[in-house]
Amino acid sequence: xxxxxxxxxxxxxxxxxxxxxxxxxxxxxxxxxxxxxxxxxxxxxxxxxxxxxxxxxxxxxxxxxxxxxxxxxxxxxxxxxxxxxxxxxxxxxxxxxxxxxxxxxxxxxxxxxxxxxxxxxxxxxxxxxxxxxxxxxxxxxxxxxxxxxxxxxxxxxxxxxxxxxxxxxxxxxxxxxxxxxxxxxxxxxxxxxxxxxxxxxxxxxxxxxxxxxxxxxxxxxxxxxxxxxxxxxxxxxxxxxxxxxxxxxxxxxxxxxxxxxxxxxxxxxxxxxxxxxxxxxxxxxxxxxxxxxxxxxxxxxxxxxxxxxxxxxxxxxxxxxxxxxxxxxxxxxxxx
Amino acid sequence: xxxxxxxxxxxxxxxxxxxxxxxxxxxxxxxxxxxxxxxxxxxxxxxxxxxxxxxxxxxxxxxxxxxxxxxxxxxxxxxxxxxxxxxxxxxxxxxxxxxxxxxxxxxxxxxxxxxxxxxxxxxxxxxxxxxxxxxxxxxxxxxxxxxxxxxxxxxxxxxxxxxxxxxxxxxxxxxxxxxxxxxxxxxxxxxxxxxxxxxxxxxxxxxxxxxxxxxxxxxxxxxxxxxxxxxxxxxxxxxxxxxxxxxxxxxxxxxxxxxxxxxxxxxxxxxxxxxxxxxxxxxxxxxxxxxxxxxxxxxxxxxxxxxxxxxxxxxxxxxxxxxxxxxxxxxxxxxx
DNA sequence: CTGTTAGCGCTTTCAT
DNA sequence: ATGAAAGCGCTAACAG
Numbered sequence: 149x150x151x152x153x154x155x156x157x158x159x160x161x162x163x164x165x166x167x168x169x170x171x172x173x174x175x176x177x178x179x180x181x182x183x184x185x186x187x188x189x190x191x192x193x194x195x196x197x198x199x200x201x202x203x204x205x206x207x208x209x210x211x212x213x214x215x216x217x218x219x220x221x222x223x224x225x226x227x228x229x230x231x232x233x234x235x236x237x238x239x240x241x242x243x244x245x246x247x248x249x250x251x252x253x254x255x256x257x258x259x260x261x262x263x264x265x266x267x268x269x270x271x272x273x274x275x276x277x278x279x280x281x282x283x284x285x286x287x288x289x290x291x292x293x294x295x296x297x298x299x300x301x302x303x304x305x306x307x308x309x310x311x312x313x314x315x316x317x318x319x320x321x322x323x324x325x326x327x328x329x330x331x332x333x334x335x336x337x338x339x340x341x342x343x344x345x346x347x348x349x350x351x352x353x354x355x356x357x358x359x360x361x362x363x364x365x366x367x368x369x370x371x372x373x374x375x376x377x378x379x380x381x382x383x384x385x386x387x388x389x390x391x392x393x394x395x396x397x398x399x400x401x402x403x404x405x406x407x408x409x410x411x412x413x414x415x416x417x418x419x420x421x422x423x424x425x426x427x428x429x430x431x432x433x434x435x436x437x438x439x440x441x442x443x444x445x446x447x448x449x450x451x452x453x454x455x456x457x458x459x460x461x462x463x464x465x466x467x468x469x470x471x472x473x474x475x476x477x478x479x480x481x482x483x484x
Numbered sequence: 485x486x487x488x489x490x491x492x493x494x495x496x497x498x499x500x501x502x503x504x505x506x507x508x509x510x511x512x513x514x515x516x517x518x519x520x521x522x523x524x525x526x527x528x529x530x531x532x533x534x535x536x537x538x539x540x541x542x543x544x545x546x547x548x549x550x551x552x553x554x555x556x557x558x559x560x561x562x563x564x565x566x567x568x569x570x571x572x573x574x575x576x577x578x579x580x581x582x583x584x585x586x587x588x589x590x591x592x593x594x595x596x597x598x599x600x601x602x603x604x605x606x607x608x609x610x611x612x613x614x615x616x617x618x619x620x621x622x623x624x625x626x627x628x629x630x631x632x633x634x635x636x637x638x639x640x641x642x643x644x645x646x647x648x649x650x651x652x653x654x655x656x657x658x659x660x661x662x663x664x665x666x667x668x669x670x671x672x673x674x675x676x677x678x679x680x681x682x683x684x685x686x687x688x689x690x691x692x693x694x695x696x697x698x699x700x701x702x703x704x705x706x707x708x709x710x711x712x713x714x715x716x717x718x719x720x721x722x723x724x725x726x727x728x729x730x731x732x733x734x735x736x737x738x739x740x741x742x743x744x745x746x747x748x749x750x751x752x753x754x755x756x757x758x759x760x761x762x763x764x765x766x767x768x769x770x771x772x773x774x775x776x777x778x779x780x781x782x783x784x785x786x787x788x789x790x791x792x793x794x795x796x797x798x799x800x801x802x803x804x805x806x807x808x809x810x811x812x813x814x815x816x817x818x819x820x
Numbered sequence: 821c822t823g824t825t826a827g828c829g830c831t832t833t834c835a836t
Numbered sequence: 837a838t839g840a841a842a843g844c845g846c847t848a849a850c851a852g
Contacts, residue, residue: 149621150844162823169848175821192620197597199845202828203532223554230580239594242578244566256576261533284528285485369762401765426705429737487829499838503831511837536828685848
């Protein structure tokens with residue numbers, strides 16, 4: 149690989165002059181500039197980013213750590229982050245933890261070693277270890293989508309509680325009195341917040357608390373399937389299912405399909421998170437839609453403000469409203 | 485940030501001893517080792533990867549450049565790449581070009597500046613500029629999914645021609661004599677190879693070449709929609725549509741839905757690329773499935789072989805077979 | 821306007 | 837078994 153030095157020699161100037169031309173910083177006579185530019189072209193020179201970054205103590209890189217890149221919710225967030233990063237001249241390192249705290253810890257280590265300037269993190273669990281690790285080393289961090297316990301940090305997420313409340317309210321309004329919620333792990337805030345909103349809505353029609361069934365599992369298809377099977381084996385079979393994310397919904401649908409239950413005639417289904425336009429031919433699910441793209445841009449903005457030193461001392465919290473979209477997967481329960 | 489030097493001072497040894505302990509290279513007395521390890525823990529020291537990489541002239545990082553991370557086909561490839569990279573101790577930089585050659589060129593520049601050790605590239609167009617750019621600088625490159633013209637390089641892809649042939653053969657076998665193909669840009673090999681396979685199958689039943697309609701567009705939903713609208717406005721309305729990827733299929737489905745055409749009763753639909761299990765409740769589309777995960781692992785393997793210096797001189801080409809999966813979206817055309 | 825010097829944090833090489 | 841010196845490629849700071 150050619151270096152600054154090679155360019156300098158070929159152009160017959162010092163490395164500093166080349167450096168100044170490359171960075172358009174400081175003075176350089178038109179002649180010197182021309183000679184340098186010719187040499188750069190001739191050699192196809194491209195600066196060594198590692199050396200620059202080592203010197204500058206900045207990498208102009210941020211990381212986005214998500215739990216499942218296959219989930220359109222997170223790819224949409226990633227799009228928002230990427231767009232903001234581009235306008236600020238930053239590169240983004242995408243990392244995937246597959247909901248594993250070990251994978252997450254391994255990635256955090258890599259990110260520290262690579263000295264990324266900041267991290268946007270969707271934590272795999274509810275513990276703040278990763279955030280603490282980063283904060284200790286002075287690396288600005290924004291937590292996305294989920295809340296972590298016992299740590300003060302910038303955070304951006306959708307309103308899971310209110311979103312769950314509104315959709316369960318919609319179901320009780322239709323007359324449902326036996327609604328199962330299929331959700332993710334108990335330690336993850338999106339799981340527990342959605343359960344909280346669900347309980348709140350149910351308690352309004354059912355103060356004794358007898359109309360519900362809460363199943364904790366994983367945010368994936370297989371878990372959605374098995375939770376649905378279990379829910380439907382209960383003595384009082386639910387008349388409506390609320391799936392706490394897309395993958396859980398797909399798994400549940402598979403179970404309902406196997407049991408030849410029609411939706412919404414035999415059972416209603418509501419889902420947290422919508423699919424981006426173009427993902428489904430004919431949107432069918434009643435959903436709570438979170439502003440995923442905006443979660444990405446807002447989080448990136450908080451981070452870039454901190455990187456620019458323009459952020460206030462304390463942690464900032466942005467909770468974005470979710471929107472209930474009623475479609476065809478929910479209806480009144482059968483009278484029987 | 486704490487440095488090697490800080491650790492050395494605290495441990496009362498030289499930086500070299502610390503370095504040796506960290507890398508478990510060379511000798512270090514048990515006492516020295518213990519002192520160093522204590523100091524590392526106390527300071528929470530993590531080595532500066534930039535400095536290491538600058539010195540070592542290796543980043544232990546590869547890049548995966550894809551055209552659309554939202555496409556499950558590419559996320560599956562990414563999974564294969566990631567898994568192989570992990571076993572080899574490499575990190576992966578994911579980059580998204582959104583099918584734009586400008587974005588691609590910009591990313592290639594970044595990758596060169598960051599001195600990644602190698603690149604896996606799904607080229608946005610059919611031109612070899614990016615590959616050439618990388619090769620000139622001695623960076624091992626493997627082209628995935630698509631073929632580039634005029635450049636010799638390692639490549640791994642599914643067999644688009646044979647895949648298209650088999651699915652169109654399936655359609656003509658059902659009796660279809662008027663089949664439209666909706667595909668991507670004319671310059672992209674997956675587009676043109678699929679058209680070639682399609683033409684080959686059609687020519688067997690229709691040597692005059694009058695049973696076809698070829699529409700080039702983009703590999704996205706909007707384009708799929710508009711191509712389908714155009715195809716259906718033709719004088720001889722097609723009895724079957726072959727969509728060259730998932731997004732095109734979804735767009736086409738939206739158009740068919742608007743026109744209230746039932747599938748497969750009114751029109752058959754076949755698609756290139758299957759969806760991963762769990763993405764659809766009840767697989768419905770007749771598809772040509774490519775071994776996406778394997779494309780990722782094979783490509784990564786070729787790259788790691790080159791990085792290890794174990795690869796032969798010349799370029800290697802791996803063409804993986806595709807598989808026809810007949811489901812419910814295709815049927816014999818109506819007799820009328 | 822241009823060049824020299826020093827050093828970012830680490831490891832290779834050569835002494836001891 | 838340990839350390840001192842040099843340098844990876846670049847740029848800040850100073851000098852001319």
